[in-house]
Structures are given as C-alpha cells and as structure tokens.
Amino acid sequence: MTDEDLLSTTENNVRWLTINRPDSGNAITPDVRNRIIDHLAEANESYDIRAVVITASGEKHFCTGADLRAGGAQPPPKPEGMPERVTGDASRMIRSGIQRLIGGILDCEKPVIAAVNGTAAGGGAQIVMACDLAVAADNARLIQVFVRRGLIPDGGGAYLLPRVVGMKKAKELVFFGDDVNADEAERLGLYNKVVPQAELHATAKEWAERLASGPTRTIGYAKRLLNQSPDVDRATSFEQESHLVELVTATEDCMEGRMSFMERRDPEFKGW
Numbered sequence: 001m002t003d004e005d006l007l008s009t010t011e012n013n014v015r016w017l018t019i020n021r022p023d024s025g026n027a028i029t030p031d032v033r034n035r036i037i038d039h040l041a042e043a044n045e046s047y048d049i050r051a052v053v054i055t056a057s058g059e060k061h062f063c064t065g066a067d068l069r070a071g072g073a074q075p076p077p078k079p080e081g082m083p084e085r086v087t088g089d090a091s092r093m094i095r096s097g098i099q100r101l102i103g104g105i106l107d108c109e110k111p112v113i114a115a116v117n118g119t120a121a122g123g124g125a126q127i128v129m130a131c132d133l134a135v136a137a138d139n140a141r142l143i144q145v146f147v148r149r150g151l152i153p154d155g156g157g158a159y160l161l162p163r164v165v166g167m168k169k170a171k172e173l174v175f176f177g178d179d180v181n182a183d184e185a186e187r188l189g190l191y192n193k194v195v196p197q198a199e200l201h202a203t204a205k206e207w208a209e210r211l212a213s214g215p216t217r218t219i220g221y222a223k224r225l226l227n228q229s230p231d232v233d234r235a236t237s238f239e240q241e242s243h244l245v246e247l248v249t250a251t252e253d254c255m256e257g258r259m260s261f262m263e264r265r266d267p268e269f270k271g272w
Helices: 030-045 089-096 098-107 123-130 145-149 157-165 167-176 182-188 197-212 216-231 234-249 252-262
Strands: 006-011 014-019 051-056 061-063 112-116 119-121 133-137 193-195
Touching (some): 006 030, 014 197, 030 051, 030 098, 051 197, 061 123, 089 098, 098 123, 112 123, 112 197, 119 123, 133 182, 133 197, 145 167, 157 167, 182 193, 216 234
Parallel strands (some): 051 112, 061 119, 112 133, 133 193
Antiparallel strands (some): 006 014
16 A cells, blocks of 8 residues: 555645545555545544545546455464454454444544545445535446345445435345446435536535535534434434534634624634
8 A cells, every 4th residue: 555545635624535546446445444534533633624525536436345355454363273254353344444434424523525436336335425415427326236245235334325315215226236327326315416527526626615614613513413313313303403503603603604694794714
C-alpha cells in the first residue's frame, strides 16, 4: 500500500477522499479502509473540515468492496493444535473492518457525500448508503453482490437497505443480487442525483462546498437526529429533538442565522 492508494486533499473546508486503485476495481485494502476511518475521525475534530466527499479514480468503479487479495495485519502465533479457523474470528474481523468503516461514516459529525463514479458493489454499495448524500454518474451501478458468492450482506447492508428502499425491495435486491442502474437507483432513493460522468466532480463540489459553508453544528445535530429516528419511538425522538434544539440554539451560527434574518442579509456561518 502506498500513499497513492487513497488520495486526500482539503479545499474550501471540504476533505476529498479518493480511492485510487482503479486496476483493482477500487477495492479497498485494510490499510485504505483504516485511513478512511482516520480521516473521518479527523473531520470530527477539525474546525477546518466542514464536509467530506468520498469518491474514486476512473470512470468504471467506485468501490467493489474489500480487496480479498490484500492481507491484513499479521495474526498472533497460534498455539500448538489450534485449528485453522476458530469460532469468533470472522465476526471480529467484520466488526473491526467494514462495520467500523460504515459506522465511521454514519457517526461522522460532518456531512459526507458519495460521488459515485462507477460500479459500487458489496461493501462499496454499503458505503454509498451510509453516506448522507449520493451524487452518481449516469453509468454508475449499485450491486448487492453477496448472494452471487453465497454470502449474506455485511457492512450494515441489512440495516441500511430497508431503511432506504423498503423491506420488499431490499429483499429483492439482496436475494437476486441484480445490478441496479443509475436511473433506478435514483428512483429508489439510493442516489440523490444522477448526472453525466463529466459533471460528477463539479456537482459533488458544489454540494460539498454549499454544506461546508453552512451551519456545521446544526447540520451535524440534524444528521444525528435523522439517523436515530428509525430506531426509536416517538417519545424518545421528541426527547432527543428537544435536547439537540437546545444545543443548536446556543451556537454562534444559530445566532448569526437569526441576526442575518433580522438584518435582511445572507448569513455568514463559521461552523461553531
């Protein structure tokens, strides 16, 4: 793994993360996965990063999931007589791997956009669903490819997919593993917007910079409230809402929003 496998730039308060492994279908290695997680954690702590874009190189693949040819960390020595496979090892690998990445996107305090330049399959499809917004090129496809390998979805697919497309459609996509073209994915709500390939970067840039110039704390709290809403009852959601509204109204951006309204001018949000 080299620094070129994941390109990182920050421009106008937007952190751009570009998976740069087009010859491998932009499949992610453990190192690339961990670096994305680290960037998301940095975005949480940095006042200079107010939005994140995840995209990939080339025009064929966004991400085809984990690179199964890439080795992970060297496991500790095995005791004598220990079998090759031990119960619990695989589940631990999933928890510390793709689930940690998807959780990092969902829990990122800054808005995360997927700029989907091509096929998103397996874990790549889950990355798209975990992102707050998704802009896709017109050639982009989404595939819950797991059934083709005799597997069930990992990376939170069974959690995320029904929340986006509904249970019946989620089962259809998982059971058959069919390709979903860009127009159908947009219709199902998997993408927010589909544009020609040549316009993808500019569209994602416009959206990301618009978010980065917004009230960052407000957007982060709204993201938290929305992400939690399918999993709690009304009373709990209302209680969370009341606490978060109190936090938001104490931010300088909220005060700026009120002042700009009264002064009939555009607000200048600072992100705090």
